[in-house]
Amino acid sequence: xxxIEDIVDSLENKISKVLHKLELLKLANSKLNEELEVSKxxxxxxxxxxxxxxxxxxxxxxANTILGGDDNKRETKLKINALIREIDHCIAQLSD
Numbered sequence: 611x612x613x614i615e616d617i618v619d620s621l622e623n624k625i626s627k628v629l630h631k632l633e634l635l636k637l638a639n640s641k642l643n644e645e646l647e648v649s650k651x652x653x654x655x656x657x658x659x660x661x662x663x664x665x666x667x668x669x670x671x672x673a674n675t676i677l678g679g680d681d682n683k684r685e686t687k688l689k690i691n692a693l694i695r696e697i698d699h700c701i702a703q704l705s706d
Contacts, residue, residue: 675686
């Protein structure tokens with residue numbers, strides 16, 4: 611009978627250890643999920659920042675071309691034409 615009690619005690623100890631490890635893993639998983647969310651937000655903020663800088667860069671290129679730079683005249687003309695088409699489209703929608 612003592613042998614069965616030892617086996618049961620051993621199983622209880624092993625189950626206790628497994629449950630403890632499970633709790634530790636749950637805590638670690640929770641922490642990793644929080645870090646993941648923080649990282650996702652940071653990536654989103656960085657993407658917005660990059661998009662903002664790209665927009666500023668494009669505006670600066672157009673401004674430099676208008677001020678007399680010869681490097682991007684074709685791009686500026688295309689951009690101005692696109693803006694004019696957009697304005698014409700808006701006016702057409704307002705006229706309807």
